[in-house]
Amino acid sequence: MTRYAALLRGVNVGGINLKMAAVAEAFTDAGFTDVTTILASGNVLLTSRSGVAEVRKKAEKALRDTFGYDAWVLAYPIDAIAAISQAFPFERDVDGVQSYVTFVSDPDVLDELADLEPGEGERIERGEGVVYWQVPKNSTLGSAIGRTMGTRRYKSSTTTRNLRTVEKILR
Known part of the structure; x- marks a missing residue:
């Protein structure tokens, strides 16, 4: 059994x-067993x-059968989430800054997002x-990744969480 x-x-x-x-x-x-949810933003253990x-x-x-919408889910063993959090490359708590992790299941999409030119x-x-x-x-939606993520191409293979949410998933 895996969590x-x-x-x-x-x-x-x-x-x-x-x-x-x-x-x-x-x-x-x-x-599934031992099902719990974290926050109201679609995080399920x-x-x-x-x-x-x-x-x-x-x-x-x-989700599709129960709620009737075009559901997309990315799943990770909990130890993979811990490794992703530990590898966060920037300072974690900076005043005036939002920190995010975009989870990506498609290698081509990962390449595209990683190669985006960062905005100011x-x-x-x-x-x-x-x-x-x-x-x-207050600049998340207007950022290079924020603008890109809103397009249909990324819907089935990506989801973004702020770093605080990732850390709550691990508690």
Whole structure:
């Protein structure tokens, strides 16, 4: 049995509003165990005998079947989330700065995002299956990654969490 973090894309932002208790119930009904949710932004901890690809597929199906929307989930063993957090390349707590991790399942998309030209005050660095980035507060959506992530191409293979949320997933 492996403990996973399932990261739901676009939940409780942009019109897809789900109650986390209902998400936990859908995942339990799909056969996952020890299901808990973190915050209201689509972070689910669960246990499964399945590998990453099967967890992702089963979670997406549970959400699509239960809630009727085009669900996208990225799944990681919890120890991979810990390694991603530990590898954060920038200073963690800087006044006036937002720190993010974009999780990416498609290597081509990872290359594209890591190669973006940072905007003013923005920092971008490629990690193992992720892109780390920082931007001045209140400039997230207008940043190079923020503008890029809003396009359809990235919907099925990326999701972003601020560093504080990543750390809460690990507690």
